[in-house]
Amino acid sequence: MRLTPGTGSDIDLGRVDLFDLDLYTSGDPHAIWDVMRAKAPLHHQVLPDGREFWSVTRYNDVCRVLGDHRDFTSQRGTVVTHLGEDDVAAGRLMTSTDPPRHTEVRRAIGSRLTARAVASWQDRIRKATVRFLEPALDGGTFDLAEQALLLPAIVTGPVLGIPERDWEELVQLTAMVTAPSDPHFQHGSEAATLAISHHELVAYVTDWVKRRRKTGGEDGSLLDHLMSVRAGDAPLTDEEIALNGYSILLGANVTTPHTISGTVHTLIERTEQFEKAQADPSLVPNLVEEGLRWTSAACNFMRYAVNDIRIGGGTVPAGGAVVAWIGSANRDESRFPDPHVFDITRSGAKRQIAFGFGPHFCIGAPLARLTLRIFFEELLQRFASIGLAGEPQHLRSYFIAGMTHLPIVAQKRKTS
Numbered sequence: 001m002r003l004t005p006g007t008g009s010d011i012d013l014g015r016v017d018l019f020d021l022d023l024y025t026s027g028d029p030h031a032i033w034d035v036m037r038a039k040a041p042l043h044h045q046v047l048p049d050g051r052e053f054w055s056v057t058r059y060n061d062v063c064r065v066l067g068d069h070r071d072f073t074s075q076r077g078t079v080v081t082h083l084g085e086d087d088v089a090a091g092r093l094m095t096s097t098d099p100p101r102h103t104e105v106r107r108a109i110g111s112r113l114t115a116r117a118v119a120s121w122q123d124r125i126r127k128a129t130v131r132f133l134e135p136a137l138d139g140g141t142f143d144l145a146e147q148a149l150l151l152p153a154i155v156t157g158p159v160l161g162i163p164e165r166d167w168e169e170l171v172q173l174t175a176m177v178t179a180p181s182d183p184h185f186q187h188g189s190e191a192a193t194l195a196i197s198h199h200e201l202v203a204y205v206t207d208w209v210k211r212r213r214k215t216g217g218e219d220g221s222l223l224d225h226l227m228s229v230r231a232g233d234a235p236l237t238d239e240e241i242a243l244n245g246y247s248i249l250l251g252a253n254v255t256t257p258h259t260i261s262g263t264v265h266t267l268i269e270r271t272e273q274f275e276k277a278q279a280d281p282s283l284v285p286n287l288v289e290e291g292l293r294w295t296s297a298a299c300n301f302m303r304y305a306v307n308d309i310r311i312g313g314g315t316v317p318a319g320g321a322v323v324a325w326i327g328s329a330n331r332d333e334s335r336f337p338d339p340h341v342f343d344i345t346r347s348g349a350k351r352q353i354a355f356g357f358g359p360h361f362c363i364g365a366p367l368a369r370l371t372l373r374i375f376f377e378e379l380l381q382r383f384a385s386i387g388l389a390g391e392p393q394h395l396r397s398y399f400i401a402g403m404t405h406l407p408i409v410a411q412k413r414k415t416s
Contacts, residue, residue: 004030004340009213011035018055018323018398019080023183025396029299030340033057034330042312047280050082050084052303054314059335059353062311063323065303067358069098070333072215072303072322074360075269079399080302081180081194085320099359101231105244106363108229112222115366121159125371128154137382138408141389144264145406148257149175155371157253161208161221170204173197174253182396184404184405198246205245209238220355251364255297256371258402260394264379265406266342268386273344278380288372289343293352297413299327299401326353327401337383384413 016032021030027146036043036057056062065072075098077087081205090096094105111117132151135144155166162170172185176197180190189194208223226241226248236244267274277283305316316322330352331339355362362368390407 003010004342013040013043016043016045018043019047021396021398023403024398025394030331031326033325033331035329036325039331040313042316043230044314049084051082051321053083053323054316055323056312057324057325058312061331062324062329063353065322066353066356066360068302068357069102070310071306073306074098074102074107074303076304078301078303078360080300080323081190081399083302085152089243089288092237092240093247095154095247095360100360104231105229107237107281108231109222109226109244109248110363112225113363115370117368118370119416120375121155121367125155126374126378128191129371129375133378133382136408137412139409139412141407142407143376143405143407145257145261145392145403148180148260149253151240151260151375152253152256152371156367159222159367160248160252161219161223166204170249171253173201175202175248175344177201177250178254178400179395179397184402196296201246201249205249206238206242208245209241221249248364251362254400255354256368258297258400259291259295259368260375261403262295262297262401262405263287263376264333264389264408265392266291266385267390267402268408270342271385274319274380275384277344277376281377281380283344284373284376284380285344286349287376288369289349289352290342290344290346291372291376292354293330293336293346293349295401296327296352296354297398298354299354300325300399329353341401382413384411386410 004327011032013035017023021029036055039403041058041061043057044181045055046051056065074096076096077085087093087096091101094102097105132147132154136144149169151173153171155165168407175185176187179185180193180197185193187196205223207361209227212224213225219348223245226236227246229236265363277287300323302321305318305320305322307318309316333339335351336346336348343351355365355368387409388407389409390405392403393405395402395404
């Protein structure tokens with residue numbers, strides 16, 4: 001999708017289709033979200049097949065929907081691809097479970113992913129990032145978006161306990177889950193693509209658990225740790241381990257590549273921001289936060305109203321599906337002055353909610369932030385300039401905002 005909107009003054013919200021995939025592939029949802037925040041902070045849409053949902057686009061409303069599980073439950077599913085069908089894994093999959101059970105499982109897993117815990121991985125992440133960037137330094141065309149899909153697996157594969165031979169296949173499967181209509185990842189229909197990817201990912205973790213139980217021992221990996229997690233007084237079942245392992249694989253692989261490619265594309269378009277970051281490496285952490293705000297790779301999450309709920313000047317009926325548009329909230333002018341200006345010196349950039357908000361705030365955020373910081377440190381240190389070598393191609397998904405192709409050409413920075 002376009003990250004810098006055009007004018008939205010002539011947009012008729014009554015004719016807007018937020019499930020139109022072309023809107024995200026070649027269109028301009030930001031202009032629509034601008035109008036929704038101003039004129040329809042609670043927007044209702046009925047799809048041709050009768051499914052309906054309500055949208056919130058303002059920062060405070062999005063935070064309320066994501067943060068208040070008593071009014072807005074995750075128990076029936078959290079992604080728009082499930083609209084109209086309750087998640088069959090609800091109550092067992094951490095992302096589709098409400099507190100207190102969600103908190104019990106999250107706390108046990110999150111202890112391995114705190115900022116202090118992941119800090120010890122810095123050297124390995126830096127070495128992996130340097131290897132990743134090396135092919136771009138030869139002066140030829142380098143497809144950053146395509147190659148970046150594999151970067152999280154390079155970083156997190158050893159942490160998760162996944163052998164290198166499996167990384168590429170798992171990256172492909174996670175992309176199929178989040179963009180089942182994109183021709184780069186689609187296998188048959190959207191429904192078939194989702195069914196195949198869900199089955200293969202859960203089966204992978206299930207087989208992993210079976211092998212681990214058979215061989216015994218521990219390797220200290222995150223998947224291994226899942227086998228010792230308890231919720232309440234009982235350990236997770238093998239099915240719960242498989243489902244939550246699947247969720248961790250998705251979280252590890254899905255958003256970071258698109259944050260990288262979207263931020264680099266923006267730096268190419270705004271060379272003054274690239275030069276500013278290069279001149280002052282202390283700006284890199286804020287560059288990461290502004291990049292997260294700007295790209296909002298996970299551009300929405302869904303919840304269901306528990307009762308009739310007043311929000312955004314209207315009412316969502318009990319049981320109604322509510323889509324919280326993170327991509328819009330991160331451009332809310334009431335929270336971010338000049339929201340459509342990319343500014344790596346922006347004060348308050350860290351208030352962005354690209355990692356979500358509330359009980360389901362991304363458990364891998366410390367690792368993602370560390371990976372992004374190291375990536376941009378190495379990029380700015382090694383590249384004197386970056387240019388486009390072709391037209392970017394955007395991901396065909398209304399859930400993940402990203403790119404499938406970003407061909408770039410880089411000039412190597414001279415070292416003194």
